[in-house]
Every structure is written in C-alpha cells, then in structure tokens.
Amino acid sequence: MRRSLSFALRIRNLAVPSTPHGATLAMDNSNPHNHHHQRRTTNNSVESDPRVQKLQQLIETDPSAGWEESWKQGVTPWDLGRPTPVILHLHDTGSLPMGRALVPGCGTGYDVVAMACPGRYVVGLDISEEGIKRAKQMSCLSPNADYFTFLKEDFFSWRPTHLFDLIFDYTFFCAIEPDMRPAWAQQIHNLLKPDGELITLMFPMDDHAGGPPYKVAIEDYEEVLHPMEFKAISIDDNELAIKGRKGREKLGRWKRAVGKSSYEL
Ligand SMILES: C[S@@+](CC[C@H](N)C(=O)[O-])C[C@H]1O[C@@H](n2cnc3c(N)ncnc32)[C@H](O)[C@@H]1O
Numbered sequence: 209m210r211r212s213l214s215f216a217l218r219i220r221n222l223a224v225p226s227t228p229h230g231a232t233l234a235m236d237n238s239n240p241h242n243h244h245h246q247r248r249t250t251n252n253s254v255e256s257d258p259r260v261q262k263l264q265q266l267i268e269t270d271p272s273a274g275w276e277e278s279w280k281q282g283v284t285p286w287d288l289g290r291p292t293p294v295i296l297h298l299h300d301t302g303s304l305p306m307g308r309a310l311v312p313g314c315g316t317g318y319d320v321v322a323m324a325c326p327g328r329y330v331v332g333l334d335i336s337e338e339g340i341k342r343a344k345q346m347s348c349l350s351p352n353a354d355y356f357t358f359l360k361e362d363f364f365s366w367r368p369t370h371l372f373d374l375i376f377d378y379t380f381f382c383a384i385e386p387d388m389r390p391a392w393a394q395q396i397h398n399l400l401k402p403d404g405e406l407i408t409l410m411f412p413m414d415d416h417a418g419g420p421p422y423k424v425a426i427e428d429y430e431e432v433l434h435p436m437e438f439k440a441i442s443i444d445d446n447e448l449a450i451k452g453r454k455g456r457e458k459l460g461r462w463k464r465a466v467g468k469s470s471y472e473l
Contacts, residue, residue, distance in 0.1 A: 259285035260421070267420060271385075279338035286379050286421070287315060291322035292409065294448040294459060295376065299323055305405050307373030312363040313380030317343035317356075323376065324355035332358045333366065364391055371401045378409040381429070382421040393432035397464075406438060406462040409446065413456045429460060438462040 262283045267274035278284060298304045299322060306327045311320045314332035316339070324330040334340050340360040347353065359366075363380070375396055384392060396406055410424050417423075426443060433439075439462065446457040 257285060259283055263420065264418065276336045276338060279336045279342065284315070286383075288318065288450065289316075291318040292378060292448075293450065294409065294446050295319050295378075296322055297448055298407075299325070304328065304407075305374045308370060309374040309376065310372045310399060311376050311378075313377075313383055314343065314358070315339055315379075316346055317358055318346075319376060319378060320356050320358070321347050321350050321352065324350075324352045326355065328355065328374075330356040331368075331372075332356065333361050333363055334358070335360070335362050364388070364395055366395075366399075368399065371404070372399055373401055373404045374407065375400055375404070376407045376409070379411060379421065381408060382411060382419065382424050384420075386419075386422055386428075389428065389432045390435075393436045393438075396433075397436040397438075400464070402464060404464075405441075406433075406460075408460040408462065409457060410460055411449075411453055411457045413458060426458065426460070429462075433462060437464045439465055 262281075263274075263278050263285060266277045266281070266283065270277065295304075304323060307329075309323055309328055309330040311317070311323075311330065311332045314320050314334050317332040317334075320330045320332035320343070332340075332343055334343065337360050340358050343358045347356070347358070350356075377396075381389070381392060400406060408429060410426065410429065412421055412423055413425060414423055426440075430440075441461045441463055443458055443460045445455075446459045447454075449455075449457040
C-alpha cells in the first residue's frame with residue numbers, strides 16, 4: 209500500500225520484512241562483467257576500484273562520448289546484473305504508483321523490466337546507443353515485454369508526448385556532473401505529472417572525492433528539488449541494499465506540494 213502523504217520529512221530505517229528477494233542481498237555473482245567490481249565495492253571503496261577509475265578516465269577524456277565508450281568497452285562497474293532488491297520489494301508489495309513510469313539513465317534496464325506490469329508502462333531512457341542495445345537484448349524474451357520500452361535519448365533535452373506518474377532515479381543523479389543537478393531537478397519537474405511521485409535511491413552516500421559516481425547527500429537532493437516544490441514524503445535507510453552498498457543508500461520518496469508541470473502536452 210502507498211504511504212500517506214504527510215509532506216513531513218521522515219528519516220528512519222526501512223524495516224522491511226524478509227521477502228523472497230531477501231536472499232539476494234549479497235552481490236550477484238552471475239554477472240561476469242562485475243566480478244572484480246563486486247570484490248572492490250564490498251570494501252566500500254569507490255575510489256580504488258580500477259573499473260571505476262577507468263570509467264572516470266573515459267568521462268573525463270570526452271564528457272559527451274564517455275558513457276558510450278564505457279558501454280562499448282564493457283566498463284560498467286555500476287551494473288548489478290539484476291534489479292535492485294528494494295524496487296522488487298516495492299513492486300511486490302504494491303507500493304509503487306501505477307500509470308506511466310520513467311527510469312532515466314536506465315543502463316541495462318533490470319529495474320525497468322522489474323517495475324513493468326499491466327497497469328504500469330515503464331520507459332527506460334539512456335543516452336548510450338550501446339547501453340540501450342544491451343537493455344533490449346537482455347529483455348527481449350521478458351514475459352512482460354508489452355509493458356516497457358527502451359529509448360536512446362538525452363534525459364536533459366528529451367521532450368516526450370506524455371508525462372509520467374512515477375520517475376525512479378537510481379545511480380543517475382550520482383552519474384551526472386554536480387553542476388547539472390539543478391537541470392536534473394528542472395527536467396524531473398517537467399516530466400512528472402503534478403501529482404506524480406519521484407523515487408530516488410540515493411547512492412553513494414559516503415565521503416569519497418570525484419566521480420562519477422559523485423558522492424550524494426540528502427541535502428544535495430533537497431537543494432535542487434525544494435525550488436521545484438518537491439518535498440520528501442519519506443527518506444529511509446535502504447535495508448535491502450546489496451552487500452557492498454548497505455549503509456550508503458537511502459530511499460527517498462518525493463511529491464510536489466503544489467503547481468503544475470512546466471509543459472502540459
Ligand atoms: C551509473 S549508470 C547507471 C545505470 C542504471 N541506472 C543502473 O543502476 O544500472 C548511469 C547511466 O546513465 C546514462 N547517462 C549518462 N548521461 C545521460 C543522459 N544525459 N541522459 C540519459 N542517460 C544518461 C549512462 O549511459 C549510464 O548508462
């Protein structure tokens with residue numbers, strides 16, 4: 209069931225009962241690209257992971273083509289090889305809004321497929337052609353293929369014909385340059401229906417320097433979302449975070465207090 213919308217900031221532990229997905233809290237070793245990453249991230253060491261360093265090099269060398277290049281070279285240290293457990297939990301417990309959902313910077317799109325169902329059509333968006341190709345390949349045999357799509361688009365300039373009831377951001381906010389965060393919030397505001405919900409799985413909440421991924425804090429989201437009239441309904445520790453991310457992830461749920469989308473189509 210959806211929580212009541214008090215618009216009061218609430219920060220607490222997300223005490224979630226054990227679910228069928230509870231057993232998947234450990235890193236998934238089924239993704240061959242990620243074996244090295246899994247060893248490193250369990251040490252909570254974003255900076256010292258050579259795959260993250262390689263990603264940072266690629267983005268630094270060519271900010272506009274860096275993501276494409278990382279996909280081409282298979283440098284995808286963020287990729288879990290499966291949906292993040294908390295999104296499965298929210299889906300299974302009926303805690304996600306129905307209607308149209310968007311996952312910006314969706315990568316391989318496991319969360320897109322996990323959220324899709326009759327009653328919820330999910331759009332996975334990524335700037336990388338190679339990333340979108342991979343997402344389509346990974347999901348082509350999915351039984352719920354009628355309920356999602358993948359589009360190669362730049363989140364910041366995309367102008368869809370319909371607005372969204374739900375936007376789910378996981379490791380996109382931390383991937384963009386920090387000076388793009390106000391534009392991120394503006395575009396969330398543009399794309400979401402006035403009564404729509406933004407869910408941010410905030411990661412990595414730690415103290416490392418540089419990026420991507422850039423460190424994030426609740427205040428970083430508030431700084432750009434408050435001017436857009438978004439208020440947190442809840443902010444919870446994500447107890448369902450995978451092993452290497454536990455303690456560095458919070459689930460934020462946001463709604464707009466008043467107003468309309470910037471452009472009604
Ligand atoms: C750190 S990855 C996260 C992928 C996915 N959310 C996940 O958790 O596996 C960031 C993704 O954002 C994409 N991306 C970067 N800039 C983008 C933009 N301006 N518009 C859309 N996607 C973008 C990259 O290609 C990459 O796939």
